[in-house]
Amino acid sequence: MQIETIELRNYRLFRDAVLTDLPRLTIVVGANGSGKSTLFDVFAFLKDALTQNVASAVARRGGFNELVSRGQKGPIGITIKFRESSGRLATYQLDIANDRGKVVVHREVLKFRRGRRGQPWHFVDFSRGKGTAITNEAMYGQKGVTAEREERVLADPSVLAIKGLGQFTEFRVVAEFRDLLENWHISDFHISDARSSAEAGYAEHLSMGGENVAQVAQYLYENHPDQFEKVLQAMRRRVPGIDRVEAKPTEDGRLVLRFQDGSFKDPFIARYVSDGTIKMFAYLVLLYDPKPHPLLAVEEPENQLYPELLQELLEEFRGYALRGGQVFASTHSPDFLNGAKLEEIYWLVKKEGFTTVERASDSELLRNLVAEGDLPGALWKQGLFKGVGLR
Numbered sequence: 001m002q003i004e005t006i007e008l009r010n011y012r013l014f015r016d017a018v019l020t021d022l023p024r025l026t027i028v029v030g031a032n033g034s035g036k037s038t039l040f041d042v043f044a045f046l047k048d049a050l051t052q053n054v055a056s057a058v059a060r061r062g063g064f065n066e067l068v069s070r071g072q073k074g075p076i077g078i079t080i081k082f083r084e085s086s087g088r089l090a091t092y093q094l095d096i097a098n099d100r101g102k103v104v105v106h107r108e109v110l111k112f113r114r115g116r117r118g119q120p121w122h123f124v125d126f127s128r129g130k131g132t133a134i135t136n137e138a139m140y141g142q143k144g145v146t147a148e149r150e151e152r153v154l155a156d157p158s159v160l161a162i163k164g165l166g167q168f169t170e171f172r173v174v175a176e177f178r179d180l181l182e183n184w185h186i187s188d189f190h191i192s193d194a195r196s197s198a199e200a201g202y203a204e205h206l207s208m209g210g211e212n213v214a215q216v217a218q219y220l221y222e223n224h225p226d227q228f229e230k231v232l233q234a235m236r237r238r239v240p241g242i243d244r245v246e247a248k249p250t251e252d253g254r255l256v257l258r259f260q261d262g263s264f265k266d267p268f269i270a271r272y273v274s275d276g277t278i279k280m281f282a283y284l285v286l287l288y289d290p291k292p293h294p295l296l297a298v299e300e301p302e303n304q305l306y307p308e309l310l311q312e313l314l315e316e317f318r319g320y321a322l323r324g325g326q327v328f329a330s331t332h333s334p335d336f337l338n339g340a341k342l343e344e345i346y347w348l349v350k351k352e353g354f355t356t357v358e359r360a361s362d363s364e365l366l367r368n369l370v371a372e373g374d375l376p377g378a379l380w381k382q383g384l385f386k387g388v389g390l391r
């Protein structure tokens with residue numbers, strides 16, 4: 001499954017913005033305050049809206065008046081177009097309004113486009129708790145079959161129909177979309193957390209801040225030795241001097257990561273290896289997860305890493321994107337960008353308080369320069385990404 005388009009209306013500084021033709025790996029650049037973190041927050045918002053309801057997703061972000069673009073009344077809108085695994089293009093649209101202090105779903109639509117000509121099938125079409133839902137999903141796409149719908153009323157106009165209607169749990173397209181939203185992952189490492197020895201315990205997936213890296217390493221080592229070997233191979237390739245990494249239980253029941261440097265007999269424990277070593281190891285543990293997240297967002301992966309390593313890290317992200325999960329990464333690093341293809345680079349430009357999105361591959365100048373051998377990061381540094389500020 002792949003998200004192809006994201007449209008935002010009145011969502012903070014995205015008053016009216018669209019990202020189109022999204023590839024499996026998307027790199028987002030832009031000055032401080034241009035909306036990179038806000039863009040990733042859209043995924044978190046949808047997850048909150050799905051697992052709870054839109055009222056609490058809005059409340060967690062300071063309330064409707066804080067979230068809606070300054071000077072606008074709303075509704076706040078998010079439209080996601082995605083290609084589901086069978087190749088069909090689906091659109092999910094969510095508009096949220098404020099009814100005198102009560103936050104409600106103003107409109108929620110999930111539809112399929114049928115070929116180039118046919119009318120789209122609206123699986124769900126709801127407004128303020130009332131609407132229609134399809135009853136013959138399995139027949140979709142068959143010749144001569146038309147959609148059959150029934151009227152439904154939700155108990156709460158702030159709950160999403162794709163959650164509130166029990167019948168949808170069995171619909172594949174809804175299940176896939178919900179899986180994407182519920183299991184997306186944001187990674188924002190804090191080196192100090194990843195360093196500390198973890199309580200011995202069990203963890204299959206790396207946490208957002210990376211503090212359970214030793215547990216996940218142990219899990220991989222014991223249950224997926226082939227994946228663990230890939231992490232080690234990548235580590236040896238990328239970080240000079242690292243031959244072996246192990247997660248070792250201590251006598252008092254904690255778990256310590258030990259990094260073996262080929263030049264010395266005794267390994268270094270995580271607390272004493274370099275920031276970059278820990279960070280690279282944590283990324284590799286995240287990226288060689290046997291069950292990739294359907295969607296992974298990574299904030300500024302460049303910090304602490306040696307510039308030459310960044311292009312290789314980008315290669316690892318691309319590999320993950322091709323193996324399973326779609327990846328979005330934000331960056332301020334020209335070195336990281338140097339590893340990117342123009343089609344992967346989206347840049348955010350803030351004008352008069354609101355942000356628009358540009359695609360690097362839409363610029364003829366950039367296309368020509370890259371064709372002549374220039375690297376995107378170098379062009380960005382020279383200021384050729386019009387309107388993008390540099391740190």
Ligand SMILES: Nc1ncnc2c1ncn2[C@@H]1O[C@H](COP(=O)(O)OP(=O)(O)OP(=O)(O)O)[C@@H](O)[C@H]1O
Nearest residue numbers: 012013032033034035036037038066067068069070
């Ligand atoms: N309701 C709103 N309407 C308009 N703009 C808003 C609204 N809420 C927040 N903003 C703007 O969005 C900015 C936050 O943007 P964000 O944190 O996404 O930027 P960023 O690109 O991640 O920056 P950095 O590189 O510093 O991490 C705020 O500084 C503020 O200017």
Ligand SMILES: [Mg+2]
Nearest residue numbers: 033036037038
């Ligand atoms: Mg940010």
